[in-house]
Amino acid sequence: xxxxxxxxVLAHPEAAGIRLESVLHALSDPVRLSIVRDLAxxxxxxxxxxxxxxxxxSTTTHHFRVLRESGVVRQTYRGTAKMNGLRRExxxxxxxxxxxxxxxxxxxxxxxxxxLAT
Amino acid sequence: xxxxxxxxVLAHPEAAGIRLESVLHALSDPVRLSIVRDLAxxxxxxxxxxxxxxxxxSTTTHHFRVLRESGVVRQTYRGTAKMNGLRRExxxxxxxxxxxxxxxxxxxxxxxxxxLAT
Numbered sequence: 001x002x003x004x005x006x007x008x009v010l011a012h013p014e015a016a017g018i019r020l021e022s023v024l025h026a027l028s029d030p031v032r033l034s035i036v037r038d039l040a041x042x043x044x045x046x047x048x049x050x051x052x053x054x055x056x057x058s059t060t061t062h063h064f065r066v067l068r069e070s071g072v073v074r075q076t077y078r079g080t081a082k083m084n085g086l087r088r089e090x091x092x093x094x095x096x097x098x099x100x101x102x103x104x105x106x107x108x109x110x111x112x113x114x115x116l117a118t
Numbered sequence: 119x120x121x122x123x124x125x126x127v128l129a130h131p132e133a134a135g136i137r138l139e140s141v142l143h144a145l146s147d148p149v150r151l152s153i154v155r156d157l158a159x160x161x162x163x164x165x166x167x168x169x170x171x172x173x174x175x176s177t178t179t180h181h182f183r184v185l186r187e188s189g190v191v192r193q194t195y196r197g198t199a200k201m202n203g204l205r206r207e208x209x210x211x212x213x214x215x216x217x218x219x220x221x222x223x224x225x226x227x228x229x230x231x232x233x234l235a236t
């Protein structure tokens with residue numbers, strides 16, 4: 001790996017370093033929860049630029065960093081794009097059923113509030 | 119209800135006003151999560167003074183307020199004691215399985231970390 005490549009590898013917690021409190025915090029923001037719902041709806045990795053979020057670009061970057069540093073998403077560079085994927089297997093191994101129940105709750109809330117919520 | 123009684127009734131969100139993001143935020147703090155785990159382990163209501171928490175009294179009060187205002191616990195005065203109970207039914211109706219999966223995840227994490235976590 002060249003120095004330039006190393007600089008472009010983003011820091012992630014190992015699975016054993018993922019903490020429930022950090023995961024719940026990451027999921028407790030409506031913008032971050034909407035990102036996670038979009039990622040959960042596809043098997044593909046999605047570029048940050050895919051998401052049409054009602055916040056500034058720097059806030060978007062902040063939200064993705066919180067998701068990455070908590071262990072909820074894995075971010076990798078592909079060319080100039082930062083790609084995002086849910087760490088489903090790591091989360092399911094550590095906290096069985098948790099992500100699914102949060103996603104179901106988010107869907108229930110969105111349905112109940114008629115699209116007012118994420 | 120006398121004025122004095124009214125002042126002692128604490129504000130809670132109705133079930134329809136409980137928001138997933140607020141619930142997840144309330145659960146994302148280790149002290150609050152430990153309170154919820156203790157409450158989940160009993161059918162009884164527990165006084166704030168029951169909990170032996172590694173924080174100051176004012177911080178303890180803050181944590182209980184966050185839990186109450188998010189809809190996770192119901193607080194009522196009994197004499198001079200503030201009693202706390204989990205709003206299990208409201209949460210289960212709104213977000214089926216969510217509380218149980220968080221409690222299971224908290225237990226798994228505590229077991230995995232050998233008592234280092236809540």
